[in-house]
Amino acid sequence: MNTQTQQSAKSYFNLHTQGIGYLNDIREVELKKGGKYLSCRIAALTGESSKPEYRYFDCNVNGAEAEKLIRKCEQAVNGKRKVLISFVLADLWTDTFTYAKDSEWHKKGDVGVSLKARLIRVKSIKIDGELKYQEPKPTETPAQAESVN
Incomplete structure (x- = not known):
């Protein structure tokens, strides 16, 4: 790396949140200025496992791998099946x-607050309790991991 590259490299602070939750409302969002992105809602589980509470996140799906996995879940979500994912969110706002x-x-007229984030990683997917995808361990190759059907 040369001196010019070192001086122009940007650094960032990252805030990541990970959890487990139910995937809902997968949709394409069209931007007013053109272009579109994939979006979804996650009902994240929190609290005691025998009576969990939910925290809802509206997510922009970022990254080719995350987008591919969420798109593979679209048919199951639209079919009202239970799609449980383990996920990593970034940049909450x-x-x-x-x-x-x-x-x-x-x-009517009350002000509400929506939690938003970027969905950057899907670690696992279960559809109706059946494991459909598990993120490869660092020693595994993607071909060795299960694929979503």
């Missing part, structure tokens, strides 16, 4: 919105 209609917990 919040977004506010206004409720458009009354619900059990909120009135």
